[in-house]
Amino acid sequence: MELCIIGSRGHQSYVLDGLKDVPFVKITGISTGTEDDCVVEMKHIFGDRAQDAEVFSDYYSMLDTLKPDVVSIAGPLEKHSQMCIDAFELGIHVFCEKPVATNLKELEKLKNAFAGTDVHFASMMGMRYDPAFYTAWCSVMDGIIGEVRLINAQKSYKLGHRPNNYSKHETYGGTIPWVGSHAIDWVHWFSCESFQTVYAAHSSKHNCGLGELEMTALCLFSLTNDIFASVSMDYFRPDSASTHGDDRIRIVGTRGIIEVNKGKVFLINNNANGRTGLKVVFDRQIFSDFIEHINGNSVSLIDAEDTFIVTEACLLARQSADEERVIAF
């Protein structure tokens, strides 16, 4: 199976990690997807696996010339949707960094381009493959907390050093789509309900000179069946913290409450004797799972439909925060 790579931003490390499990995948071409990025860095990241890859300055020429089976895209965010559309038209399976579109018009074009193709398309929603979150999700799907009623999700990151593309909405997309997308995806994934309205707020105050980058954001989603979800995001995690991120979720059901915190899963229900930890077991990897899905050996935990739903939710939440009003889906 032949793979081309566009860009070295975001989570291309998922590809590198996953390649170990799928030795039959060969990187045939690489392209930065932008003149701003450096192909030497890309070659460095992919090392031996890219040693025979042809380098293209223009991503479209690469796709059109090599016609790979799969392309992995993590270049400039603002170019993602067009890159995906080009790949769809060439019949190439697409694994793409989120957000796959940075505005609703692009998203609509992307959905239209995907409709009718038979390619596999998924965004890099790596958190679904986090062992603790996956364990919690399986437990909720098994009914361990009854019916889901309320969700509180949290993303908290260290700010660290951020390159210039984080400073502008045009190239960064915003903290709600970039950081919040994972948590917004959990809301969609755990609730099994449809988004109905969102109200959100965000602020770029105290962002250490990073232009438009929002340091805090908060969303309130209402879903079908009167399920409500809060999504909290911030870049204020202190440098001294033990991990880059502090990802959490708390899901309140009619018969119990489950939580993920610090990579552990905690349950309270009337079968558990007080608050108990659940055993966390999981061995699937997002990129190799994507490849095995194409081969018919697995079913990806995230697909095109999920990707479109979550992207729309992120973009409407950002719009709600920008316009300070409730937005209906």
Added chain:
Amino acid sequence: MELCIIGSRGHQSYVLDGLKDVPFVKITGISTGTEDDCVVEMKHIFGDRAQDAEVFSDYYSMLDTLKPDVVSIAGPLEKHSQMCIDAFELGIHVFCEKPVATNLKELEKLKNAFAGTDVHFASMMGMRYDPAFYTAWCSVMDGIIGEVRLINAQKSYKLGHRPNNYSKHETYGGTIPWVGSHAIDWVHWFSCESFQTVYAAHSSKHNCGLGELEMTALCLFSLTNDIFASVSMDYFRPDSASTHGDDRIRIVGTRGIIEVNKGKVFLINNNANGRTGLKVVFDRQIFSDFIEHINGNSVSLIDAEDTFIVTEACLLARQSADEERVIAF
């Protein structure tokens, strides 16, 4: 100092507990404030401390006849504001269960009646006197996390057995004012900013036949200086849980993050080496502090202004949830 008691609902236990510290306070009169409640139960609750108290079927006659220095009110919620107004007009200090008003019109009348009096007035916001929350608050006021930017507050209760007055908005007030008021008060107390807008949602689904009682609610407050706060409430805490309530707060600041969870206080900032627990020390009690405030020996942690601000925030949040729209303060 003479004290009259109206009602045995809510948190009159604060009064009973606090009386131990202020032996000079004498209960001179008790009244249920409603024909629905039982004076025998009231006498039972206050035991020896009420043995010389005169019993009145009509609370106003009690106040007007005995002219106590202080009245503690925890009767039917829907009568609180008029009871407070009557006491203000008689020059009596008022310690009142929250909410002190169940609609905005009542609240306005109450504020007008209070203006110009020199009585001390506070609601039973007992959570300010919780040692962990107070410790966290002192630390935040000392600047341990820099400037507050984001707050996530949580109240989660067991449903248990609830009397009929919980089934109707008219007599219960709603889950946002009843359960959420503590957490909404934390937002006000920790942020030191003014509420600007609120958007909220609530649902009475799965309430075990308890009429209008909402089982879940979620609020998003925007405050001055671009501070945002989520307040999550639910009655789905399983019976098997070790405590009735699961009260939490997480406060994100420009230089650190502090949390209260399970009666403990955790801090991450760049002086702390990772996440550390803070020593929880506190020995003040809400009712005895109220009395010592009147005597000039202390300053209550909650006063009339706080009470009015938080009551308004609760009522506007409930209105937002009822009307599904953003409401400005």
